[in-house]
Amino acid sequence: MTIRIQNRTALVQQVPVAIPGDNEILVQVKAIAINPTDWKRAYAGTICGADYAGEVVKIGPRQDPNFSLRVGDRVAGIVHGGVHKDQGAFAEYVKADAAITWRIPDSISYEEAVTVSVGVLTCIQAMFHPKRLGLVQYPSQVPNQPWILVYGGSTAVGHFAIQLARLSGFSVVTTASPRNHGLMRRLGAKAVFNYRDPNIVKKIKDVTGDSIHIVLDAYSEEESQLICIKAFGPGGGRLMLVQHEAPYIRRLRKDVTVQSTMLYSVFGRPYMMMGKTYEADPADRVQLVEYLRTTLPDHLRRGLLRPMKVHLWEGGLENINDGFQHMIQGRVSAEKLVFRLP
Numbered sequence: 001m002t003i004r005i006q007n008r009t010a011l012v013q014q015v016p017v018a019i020p021g022d023n024e025i026l027v028q029v030k031a032i033a034i035n036p037t038d039w040k041r042a043y044a045g046t047i048c049g050a051d052y053a054g055e056v057v058k059i060g061p062r063q064d065p066n067f068s069l070r071v072g073d074r075v076a077g078i079v080h081g082g083v084h085k086d087q088g089a090f091a092e093y094v095k096a097d098a099a100i101t102w103r104i105p106d107s108i109s110y111e112e113a114v115t116v117s118v119g120v121l122t123c124i125q126a127m128f129h130p131k132r133l134g135l136v137q138y139p140s141q142v143p144n145q146p147w148i149l150v151y152g153g154s155t156a157v158g159h160f161a162i163q164l165a166r167l168s169g170f171s172v173v174t175t176a177s178p179r180n181h182g183l184m185r186r187l188g189a190k191a192v193f194n195y196r197d198p199n200i201v202k203k204i205k206d207v208t209g210d211s212i213h214i215v216l217d218a219y220s221e222e223e224s225q226l227i228c229i230k231a232f233g234p235g236g237g238r239l240m241l242v243q244h245e246a247p248y249i250r251r252l253r254k255d256v257t258v259q260s261t262m263l264y265s266v267f268g269r270p271y272m273m274m275g276k277t278y279e280a281d282p283a284d285r286v287q288l289v290e291y292l293r294t295t296l297p298d299h300l301r302r303g304l305l306r307p308m309k310v311h312l313w314e315g316g317l318e319n320i321n322d323g324f325q326h327m328i329q330g331r332v333s334a335e336k337l338v339f340r341l342p
């Protein structure tokens with residue numbers, strides 16, 4: 001059984017189980033998580049869903065020994081949902097790229113593991129890729145604990161960005177609703193403000209001594225981009241977005257470099273978005289594959305990175321549309337909607 005998108009609605013359908021090719025595996029899915037991309041960008045007739053966690057049940061014919069997985073391994077990862085007829089996470093079985101898969105440490109459940117991949121990989125690309133923010137990456141640390149603004153700390157992207165920035169030695173200022181301020185501090189933020197506060201820019205400038213030169217906008221709607229660009233200190237700096245840039249935003253500060261990042265580039269092939277074709281950059285794939293292979297499972301096992309809070313949604317694949325509606329209505333708050341599969 002799988003979830004296919006038809007006229008913006010997810011339908012449960014029976015389809016043949018995909019056959020893994022070279023450097024691919026077949027995973028029996030145990031848990032899936034919803035991301036905004038699942039309902040924002042899905043084409044009719046395709047299988048939906050990016051984040052999955054489950055058990056390897058089949059290995060494709062030829063495998064790169066660097067990513068050797070075995071039948072029975074507990075794994076999680078991402079696929080480019082909503083574009084392929086035979087590949088998407090919201091299914092009983094998913095065909096996955098072995099290199100974009102990570103082994104789940106014993107201490108982490110399938111439900112916790114499935115909250116991690118899209119959020120953390122977006123951050124790794126946005127924060128550490130040399131063509132993006134190019135920040136110092138743990139175990140190296142930046143000297144003198146400079147401030148960084150992670151706007152939208154209670155989003156999934158923000159949840160991991162705060163933790164990763166703190167590990168890299170930054171002092172983090174972030175934004176969230178008051179009910180999430182305690183969590184933001186526990187994740188490592190030094191200061192947190194309500195994004196609905198009309199004085200938010202002044203408060204960020206006051207607490208940081210007007211020293212903001214690096215901003216990751218983990219929300220990236222027009223209103224957040226506006227706050228972010230105004231928060232920069234004298235001399236400007238670099239603003240990284242996870243959505244498209246608002247058309248006028250660059251004009252507001254000539255001394256700020258504005259960039260957008262897109263996780264889809266990890267799949268190593270060109271992709272379409274909003275009618276435009278984007279080329280895949282092999283370096284993007286190399287960076288994320290290396291992180292999954294050498295770092296992520298270890299950091300989760302050691303507790304250096306915490307998965308998100310799991311909001312278990314009952315009813316399995318049949319209830320995905322309810323989960324989409326909950327998210328579209330803006331009711332997801334510092335948590336991941338997770339569905340368990342039998």
Ligand SMILES: NC(=O)c1ccc[n+]([C@@H]2O[C@H](COP(=O)([O-])OP(=O)(O)OC[C@H]3O[C@@H](n4cnc5c(N)ncnc54)[C@H](OP(=O)(O)O)[C@@H]3O)[C@@H](O)[C@H]2O)c1
Nearest residue numbers: 036122152154155156157176177195242261262263333334
């Ligand atoms: N570029 C990429 O590759 C990529 C990858 C992943 C996601 N994204 C994009 O990144 C964005 C975030 O995705 P996500 O999955 O991380 O989000 P999410 O977890 O679904 O976001 C929910 C959170 O948004 C917060 N929020 C709502 N309005 C806000 C505002 N005006 N300012 C700040 N925070 C606000 C809420 O905070 P409170 O509950 O505290 O109010 C809530 O915790 C989406 O637009 C998504 O499409 C892009």
